[in-house]
Amino acid sequence: MCDSVTELNRMVMTGVIHSNDAAAEDFFVMSVAVSDAFQAAMPGQFVMVRIKGRDFPFLPRPFSIFSVAHEGGTTIIEIFYQVVGKGTKLLSRLGRGDELTILGPLGKGFDIRQDRHTIVLIAGGVGIAPLNFLAEYCKGSDDVPEKQTRIICFMGARTADYLIGRERLDKICDTLLVSTDDGSEGYCGTVTDCFENHIGSVNVEDSTLYCCGPYLMMQSVARKVRKYSMPCQVSMEARMACGIGACLGCSVKMKTDDETVRYLRVCKDGPVFDVAMIDW
Amino acid sequence: MCDSVTELNRMVMTGVIHSNDAAAEDFFVMSVAVSDAFQAAMPGQFVMVRIKGRDFPFLPRPFSIFSVAHEGGTTIIEIFYQVVGKGTKLLSRLGRGDELTILGPLGKGFDIRQDRHTIVLIAGGVGIAPLNFLAEYCKGSDDVPEKQTRIICFMGARTADYLIGRERLDKICDTLLVSTDDGSEGYCGTVTDCFENHIGSVNVEDSTLYCCGPYLMMQSVARKVRKYSMPCQVSMEARMACGIGACLGCSVKMKTDDETVRYLRVCKDGPVFDVAMIDW
Amino acid sequence: MTVRIGSLELKNPVMTASGTFGYGEEFAPYVDLNRLGAVVVKGLSLEPRAGNEPPRIMETAAGMLNAVGLENIGVRAFVTEKLPYLRQHDAAVIANIFGETIDEYSRIAEILNGAPGVDALEVNISCPNVKKGGIAFGADPRDAAEVTKRVKDVTDLPVIVKLTPNVTDIRAIAESVEQAGADALSLINTIRGMSVDIDKRIPHLKNITGGLSGPAIKPIALRMVWEVAGVASVPIIGVGGINTASDAIEFLIVGATAVQIGTANFVNPRATEEILEGIERYLRTRHIYDVNDVIGTLNVREEM
Amino acid sequence: MTVRIGSLELKNPVMTASGTFGYGEEFAPYVDLNRLGAVVVKGLSLEPRAGNEPPRIMETAAGMLNAVGLENIGVRAFVTEKLPYLRQHDAAVIANIFGETIDEYSRIAEILNGAPGVDALEVNISCPNVKKGGIAFGADPRDAAEVTKRVKDVTDLPVIVKLTPNVTDIRAIAESVEQAGADALSLINTIRGMSVDIDKRIPHLKNITGGLSGPAIKPIALRMVWEVAGVASVPIIGVGGINTASDAIEFLIVGATAVQIGTANFVNPRATEEILEGIERYLRTRHIYDVNDVIGTLNVREEM
Ligand SMILES: Cc1cc2nc3c(=O)[nH]c(=O)nc-3n(C[C@H](O)[C@H](O)[C@H](O)COP(=O)(O)OP(=O)(O)OC[C@H]3O[C@@H](n4cnc5c(N)ncnc54)[C@H](O)[C@@H]3O)c2cc1C
Numbered sequence A, B: 001m002c003d004s005v006t007e008l009n010r011m012v013m014t015g016v017i018h019s020n021d022a023a024a025e026d027f028f029v030m031s032v033a034v035s036d037a038f039q040a041a042m043p044g045q046f047v048m049v050r051i052k053g054r055d056f057p058f059l060p061r062p063f064s065i066f067s068v069a070h071e072g073g074t075t076i077i078e079i080f081y082q083v084v085g086k087g088t089k090l091l092s093r094l095g096r097g098d099e100l101t102i103l104g105p106l107g108k109g110f111d112i113r114q115d116r117h118t119i120v121l122i123a124g125g126v127g128i129a130p131l132n133f134l135a136e137y138c139k140g141s142d143d144v145p146e147k148q149t150r151i152i153c154f155m156g157a158r159t160a161d162y163l164i165g166r167e168r169l170d171k172i173c174d175t176l177l178v179s180t181d182d183g184s185e186g187y188c189g190t191v192t193d194c195f196e197n198h199i200g201s202v203n204v205e206d207s208t209l210y211c212c213g214p215y216l217m218m219q220s221v222a223r224k225v226r227k228y229s230m231p232c233q234v235s236m237e238a239r240m241a242c243g244i245g246a247c248l249g250c251s252v253k254m255k256t257d258d259e260t261v262r263y264l265r266v267c268k269d270g271p272v273f274d275v276a277m278i279d280w
Numbered sequence C, D: 001m002t003v004r005i006g007s008l009e010l011k012n013p014v015m016t017a018s019g020t021f022g023y024g025e026e027f028a029p030y031v032d033l034n035r036l037g038a039v040v041v042k043g044l045s046l047e048p049r050a051g052n053e054p055p056r057i058m059e060t061a062a063g064m065l066n067a068v069g070l071e072n073i074g075v076r077a078f079v080t081e082k083l084p085y086l087r088q089h090d091a092a093v094i095a096n097i098f099g100e101t102i103d104e105y106s107r108i109a110e111i112l113n114g115a116p117g118v119d120a121l122e123v124n125i126s127c128p129n130v131k132k133g134g135i136a137f138g139a140d141p142r143d144a145a146e147v148t149k150r151v152k153d154v155t156d157l158p159v160i161v162k163l164t165p166n167v168t169d170i171r172a173i174a175e176s177v178e179q180a181g182a183d184a185l186s187l188i189n190t191i192r193g194m195s196v197d198i199d200k201r202i203p204h205l206k207n208i209t210g211g212l213s214g215p216a217i218k219p220i221a222l223r224m225v226w227e228v229a230g231v232a233s234v235p236i237i238g239v240g241g242i243n244t245a246s247d248a249i250e251f252l253i254v255g256a257t258a259v260q261i262g263t264a265n266f267v268n269p270r271a272t273e274e275i276l277e278g279i280e281r282y283l284r285t286r287h288i289y290d291v292n293d294v295i296g297t298l299n300v301r302e303e304m
């Protein structure tokens, strides 16, 4: 017999909502206290969230960890989410004191490459969530080599109002370049175009790219980076049921050399993948 | 074409919870503001209740109206309920400001007989709910002939703690006799036994009996009243889906003279029935 | 919003499902009956039926079980007592009929053929809650065809045949019924289910089993409508778990010409009208002028 | 809490359902595997399978659709890579197997017969999400019997046959499979369903249809277990929508000797253990010392 019972259950816990505020229409930042049983999370990891004691939504919902902070014996995690359907709508109605069931931290986070010293973030919309944590982690963590602190962040949103979390990032990043679809602030156009316009200012040899956003945006980045042979990691999304690698529901197609078809599980093999692993 | 649209929807409305307090373990009194669109309710009528915006419980739940009050332009209804399953458990967790969807008032209430001048109430447990409204109505309403104000109430509960609403009834009723299963207050035994012990003090010729409580208790009353040839009305319960007579789910067997089987709908033909109509 | 079910033209595709809307009048305080495409009434038998012993219903996860057992006032009382009221409204009246024998089906159809105000018949060969008839006819392609033929023989009204989901291959039944002359198909009726009281160790329903309806069964109903749409050339009416306009639109997209709203009427008596408004909104915001341009337009090849 | 499934003795009636618990190790951080009656692993085929193209899952009302398409590492990799870990635990290991041809079933069974640590086989003739095999065998009594016989021929392990609910009469399949030598029956697998994205007018699943599981289907699963319990003399394992101890107890009462927990593992990875504790509590508070005293005790005559 193996597995001591005391080791169990460290990853299923009750989270108590501290705050849940609208940052823009349909965009919310929620902060949740999860007790110190919550294991040290890596940027890029996610949590599965349910509203405690409710039968609906039926399945838990995955959200990236936007930030982690410690206050005394409790860990506070933040989630940055967009209301897109019924589950996120219900989440947005919760308030201080309401309880969640949290499973996590889950998945494989970003691989912070020690051999390269510039971090380039490309975030579209809520894709900023895991990248914000990555930026905070790199600036604050002892695990990250001192000199790897140069962070260049490209952040895109529909309009200026949706550039959420920008103030926080501005303090951490060495360079923050914003773009909006309507030009209401920064570059007018997509964040990928903005990135490509500024590629000259990036030291391609010493940089790693970290990217999160809508599928089409990541696909476009995937195509662009081929040209520059920069290592690039993407955080993928897929519908999930279990979040722990068991249901095989969250597959993305893997790039293979031959004709064989293989799938990767976003929840377990990812959500962060090297861009070259995915068959876009 | 018939039915003018303005007439519609007067009976589906949002109710806002004013208070929802535990009166004893697992017994709650909830007061809900329903706007003056709520039509004049008769004692014995009920409402179908859902938690607004929630998918669970799937079907609305029926509750008797415990009392009705008017404050300015709004009507306040009270519900007295016991937590017995998932739906009532969720109800009990709601608080001030939470919203319900209320359908009602529904069903056929008590027939207040003008030819008899004493009202005898027999209530078991939460069965007090419609009877409290009946007592308050008879004492407060202009529709009820002046002299029909003598109210004798038999009220039974498990223990003294569960004699909920007694203070209010004490003020209205001419006689209030309580019984508890454990003798912690009043008569020790069932409310039906208590009633039979006191039958001597009831003017059988001039009284009407109104009864609500568990099925077995009402069945026992039904058997006893045969002896005294007193008119007796009972408020029945059955699982409901629609509450408006359409699903045919809430049937109780009707007493027929011959062998024919017929069913009555608790929601539409009742919930109040003459005791002789039911095939106990 | 006009759609055609055989020779019957409906001003919009929203109907009620039999057994969930009484005889219409129960819902008049909540819904403007004039707005509905059609009202399908509670299943009618030749003689009045008392129905099954209670308890008859039980809630389940996102659904309910019922074993009402076709309690109804009988076809003759319907014609004299209920039809006059319904006829006054600007909604097609569809009579849902049920027999214990094939003869009974045909006799009920005869009676209704002469009744002014009935616009179509819906033949229920799929009720799971009665001992004789019902599902027994609906589970076998030949029996189903026979009932259809016999009803068609005695009526000029459009005949809709209502199919049961409790079969291995609903397409086989659909094809057989269509060949027998059905003008339209409606599906699905309830799925047989059960629920148990673990304290008393008795079934929650006196009838032991009942028919499952509500959102729980929607994915199954939708799949069956999609399957039947692939083989049938007569119009299909989608039923099963439709609770919102979005649900209804899913059925239209996979190939239903109209939809029936059942259990949702119990959850919200205004469901039919709200679903109709939701469909209208869907079309309007997408600049689709004819609901028929949505029907059967599922794209199964596009990249996702 | 001991129950017997053929020659296999389980220390309690709680197992996992195939395809919802990976190969066990995924759940080790959440559940003490030693507490479970049995772990049923993800369906194994002769060769590794990549499975269907995504999207593969979609949430529905109180349930979910999946069209994973039996992605798995293949039976040989299972034996070398996954079995050693599972064997260390005090839970029976049941290998769920799947073939596209009857030969494949029998070859997989042969391979597993020699594998130390496998306690029983569960023969999946009911997967709705693959083009060949699966449901094709499960919907016909003769094919189902044939698969069963061929597997029995090559193995000494207890053989559990897993039935599909997508049939008109599950009793006929059950009887046929039992006669062919099945040591136990498990039911139900998922029910075929569908879901549509009304904005894009495409199915939510790339495979168009998928298998419905979760609380939504519980009433249907329970009814089928009750039906099969009426005709089968081998033990029945109840599966389908079990989310709580109360659900599990309903299955025991209607006649299941054991239960499998499927989709509930996704909602709460600790579900199996919590359900086991709930069953224990139910027995304790009612002073029932042997779980077998609950199995098959539904009282259908009592007054309600
Ligand atoms: C690893 C990971 C991290 C994520 N991080 C964030 C985040 O930080 N902030 C944020 O706003 N969103 C994030 N998402 C997306 C988020 O999970 C979905 O927006 C959410 O599940 C939608 O739920 P709903 O009930 O509102 O939508 P509905 O559309 O009602 O949901 C229906 C089903 O589709 C699934 N679904 C819908 N949209 C998505 C999607 N884009 N990705 C995956 N599943 C989806 C739901 O989980 C559910 O199963 C993340 C997704 C993944 C996989």
Ligand SMILES: Cc1cc2nc3c(=O)[nH]c(=O)nc-3n(C[C@H](O)[C@H](O)[C@H](O)COP(=O)(O)OP(=O)(O)OC[C@H]3O[C@@H](n4cnc5c(N)ncnc54)[C@H](O)[C@@H]3O)c2cc1C
Binding pocket: B046, B057, B059, B060, B061, B062, B063, B064, B065, B079, B080, B081, B082, B083, B084, B085, B086, B087, B088, B089, B126, B129, B130, B236, B237, B238, B239, B240, B266, B271, C058, C059
């Ligand atoms: C006309 C009428 C008036 C009522 N008035 C009151 C009242 O004033 N106070 C009060 O506490 N209760 C009252 N009840 C009973 C109340 O409706 C049930 O206790 C409640 O529905 C239980 O819901 P649940 O989800 O907690 O229980 P669950 O057991 O989880 O419910 C499961 C299903 O069974 C039904 N059900 C369970 N118990 C009953 C019951 N006793 N009667 C009818 N259906 C039941 C539920 O509605 C639901 O469909 C009344 C019932 C009726 C029919």
Ligand SMILES: Cc1cc2nc3c(=O)[nH]c(=O)nc-3n(C[C@H](O)[C@H](O)[C@H](O)COP(=O)(O)O)c2cc1C
Binding pocket: B247, B248, B249, C017, C018, C019, C020, C042, C043, C044, C066, C068, C070, C096, C124, C127, C162, C188, C189, C190, C212, C213, C214, C215, C217, C239, C240, C241, C242, C260, C261, C262, C263, C264
């Ligand atoms: C209480 C109840 C009674 C029903 N009675 C009938 C009936 O008399 N005839 C019939 O064809 N279908 C009957 N049905 C089936 C419905 O018309 C419908 O096919 C089924 O409920 C699925 O749709 P829903 O999920 O929208 O309810 C009944 C359903 C319910 C819930």
Ligand SMILES: Cc1cc2nc3c(=O)[nH]c(=O)nc-3n(C[C@H](O)[C@H](O)[C@H](O)COP(=O)(O)O)c2cc1C
Binding pocket: A247, A248, A249, D017, D018, D019, D020, D042, D043, D044, D066, D068, D070, D096, D124, D127, D162, D188, D189, D190, D212, D213, D214, D215, D217, D239, D240, D241, D242, D260, D261, D262, D263, D264
């Ligand atoms: C994602 C998923 C994968 C499944 N894979 C298998 C499988 O490989 N073999 C099998 O026999 N059943 C499989 N099933 C069916 C389950 O074992 C179970 O029979 C079904 O889900 C009903 O139970 P539930 O409602 O508790 O999930 C799978 C179910 C799901 C949801």
Ligand code: FES
Binding pocket: A239, A240, A241, A242, A243, A244, A245, A246, A247, A248, A249, A250, A251, A265, A266, A267, A268
């Ligand atoms: S969500 Fe279940 S395997 Fe990834």
Ligand code: FES
Binding pocket: B239, B240, B241, B242, B243, B244, B245, B246, B247, B248, B249, B250, B265, B266, B267, B268
């Ligand atoms: S609850 Fe529907 S008829 Fe009474």
